[in-house]
Amino acid sequence: MPTPPIAELTDRAREIFRLVVEGYLDTGAPVGSKALAGSGSVKLSSASIRSVLSDLETLGLLAAPHTSAGRLPTEAGLRLFVDGIMQVAEPTAQERHAIESRLSAPGPIEAALEATSVLLSSMSSGAGVVMVPRREPRLQYLQLVPLSSDKALAVVVGEDGAVENRVVALPQGFSPGALEQASNFISAHLGGRTFAEAARAMKEDIDSGRSALDDASRDLVARGLAVWSEDAAQRPVLIVRGQSNLLDESALSDLERVRSLLDDIENKQSIAELLERARGADSTRIFIGSENRLFALSGSSVVASPYRDREGRVVGVVGVIGPTRLNYARVVPMVDFTARSLGKLIG
Structure with a gap:
């Protein structure tokens, strides 16, 4: 009917x-x-x-x-x-302050995204989920700093002021001059480019023989490219925190449902596919129980909202997973406010 x-x-x-x-x-x-x-x-x-x-x-x-x-x-x-029927209540001043202060903490964007998922989990008593932006930051320069006889620290600064560090293994017998030459060569190709764009330009210069790098410096550049390429490939697509919140007292009477839910959450690729359905939404979307195939057996709900950069482009999705008896009137505006706050951070 x-x-x-x-x-x-x-x-x-x-x-x-x-x-x-x-x-x-x-x-x-x-x-x-x-x-x-x-x-x-x-x-x-x-x-x-x-x-x-x-x-x-x-x-x-x-x-x-x-x-x-x-x-x-x-x-x-x-x-x-x-x-x-539902009357949506705006987040309280205390909740808004908690969200904004957590997101304004210094550090790489991934740390802010993880903090977001933890915060949503604690405030909703569900599991917080954040889909990481599908973009790379634009870089400004890189400096290789020697740490020991076989290691150096690669310090990369983004155009947005973010600083990230990676340890690079050094070849035997390297010279401080080679380290400086490699740093200057890489920095010359970084300005305003993503790492992938800079890597392609550096490789073309080396392969064509246009660069004046010696063998040791070329080796250092190659090692740096390998470290950062591997890092970009391993960045998480989806962050999920607070699964333990789903094991409340009511779960004891329906262990099979909870087991099914936790299995679904472990399959992050499927959750990412579900959240993709919220990317094109104008506002927060609510998926209840069997309305989404992923959680049909566990009878769970998802509240999700896209977040945008300052140019209005959707760059990710943030949300909450919980039982169908989620406090929707409270969770929906909370997720919506978090998405808008993330958008200001992403820039």
């Missing part, structure tokens, strides 16, 4: 439906007619409330897990609630 639009529900059916969903999202337990009647929010008898609950169940919006156990929303009911 197709889910009816919210406008087709009577006022009292809409109110009872809202109270059942909010009660379930708050406690994780089915909501019964006696609890609704006793709350004073509904001016109807228990019998009248049961009749409305039965009608909502017939419409496929509510379900009764056990006889006389009350009702809880179906996935279709949750979708109707999220799209038509």
Whole structure:
């Protein structure tokens, strides 16, 4: 049966439906007619409330897990609630400050992205996920600094002021002059280029014989290229933190569902494919239960929002994974605010 639009529900059916969903999202337990009647929010008898609950169940919006156990929303009911009834609350000043201060900490962008996933996890009681931007920073210069007889530190500075270090193995018998020559050669090719672009230009110069590098300096350049190329290939596509938050008290009664969820989360490529569906969205997207194939068995939800650079291009996705009874009204604006804050950081 197709889910009816919210406008087709009577006022009292809409109110009872809202109270059942909010009660379930708050406690994780089915909501019964006696609890609704006793709350004073509904001016109807228990019998009248049961009749409305039965009608909502017939419409496929509510379900009764056990006889006389009350009702809880179906996935279709949750979708109707999220799209038509839910009142979104803006993040509190304290939450906004926590997000902005965590993202403003100095360090490479990957550290900020990991901090974002940890923060979302702690604030939502779910698992925080961040899809890393598919871009390379533009570089300014590189300096090779000797550490010992067989190692040097490659210090790279980006146009945005970010500084990253890598240890490079040195060939036997290298000279300080070769180290300086290699540093100058690499820096001359870095200005305004990504590392991949600079690497191609350096290789062309060396292969064509246009460079005045001696054998030792060419060896150092090749070692530097190898270290940074390997580093770029190993940068994470997806960061997931806070899986342990999914093991709450309710998980003890449904271990198979939780095991399925944790298995799904371990498959980061599949999560990345799911988050790709949010890249083209204008705002935060909500995937509930079987609406996404990945979490169909575990009955979990994903709240995800794209984040953009200052030119408006989507560079990644940030989100929260949790049970279908996530506090959507709180998590949705939290994810949205985090995505906008990340966009300011990415530049």
